[in-house]
Amino acid sequence: MSSGWILIVLKCLYQKIIKPKRVLFYRDFVSYYGGHQKIADYVTHLESSFSYKPDISFSAQTHWDASNPWYPTYKEKSVPYNPANYDFIFLAGTDWKQYLPFATANKPVINLIQHVRHADPESDVYEFLSQRAVRICVSHQVAEAISATGRVNGPIYTIPNGVDLPLLATEKVYDLIILGIKQPEIARTIQQQLVLYGLRLLVVDQWVPREEWLNLLATSHIALLLPNFTEGFYLPALEAMKYCSLVIVPDCIGNREFCKDNQNCLMPEYDIHSMLACIDRCLHLLKSEQVLTVFRQEMNKTLNIYTLANERRAFLGIMRDVEKLWMASSA
DSSP: OHHHHHHHHHHHHHHHHHHOEEEEEEEOSOOOOOHHHHHHHHHHHHHTTEEEEEEEOOOTOHHHHHHHHOOOOOOOTTTEEEEEEEOOEEEETTTHHHHHHOOOOTEEEEEEOOOOOOOOOTSSGGGGGSOOOOEEEHHHHHHHHHHTTTTSSSOEOOOOOOOOOOOOOOOOOOOHHHHHHHHHHHHHHHHTGGGTOOOOOOEOOOOOOOHHHHHHHHHHEEEOOOSSSSSSSOOOHHHHHHHEEEEEEEOOOOGTTTTOOTBBBBOOOOOOHHHHHHHHHHEEEEEEEHHHHHHHHHHHOOOOOOOOOHHHHHHHHHHHHHHHHHHHHHH
């Protein structure tokens, strides 16, 4: 019997003897974005433990195809949304709207905060900061932002996002790849400005499957990433550090957690002129093996810190104490 099957058998036996804590998630999956992927990671963290059994209630309009991180495993496993049947409730974003009609004081709520916009009084999630919860922020910048509002009800923890990426042995086909899904107009403008450079250039301005995206990164020397002007973390920068020789990404607040200018990436001002100048600089840096080696060393150090294993360890540590944290937050 393989070690994987042995683990499954042991988990089943353990859960028959010691009843695992049940955790309820809610997802309204209409289209893919990184926040869904991170919640999928948190579900997997709980699935890896003998002590928890996660379930997910999906909205009626949830879209089921390969872009859905829970497809096909959870397509037939969606449960009715009934928090009373669960030990813990896990919420993110506007999931609060689904939960509040069922809210009870004795159900600990874990609230994943993935964007600095939660601290913006004009956002659709700001009002939920006053709801009691154990909050987990994906970066220190997010934690600082919501803490500064003075509205947060309950403890705040930071678990920086982690990622595990496969080894991909591919040849470099592109000099530059531009990720412009969130900023397609900027991406196309930069593309037009680079016409005379004669570069092998690829612009990604619409969603592609994640495996395809990683392969495209692996075939590119330089990655220019165009996030929203504000983000909670910005995982594509870590993905680019894994596969590309040089990474260009402007500041978007949340990426200050791990993006270090002139160390593991280059961070120009978020304007066309500055980014074009940075591309020109990178094309020259590609000629120096010494410079590329230093950047690679720093990128590898970063990747060794921001792993799913570290994220999982921190999350399960909080889960072990969540009932105590919940009770303490009522004082």
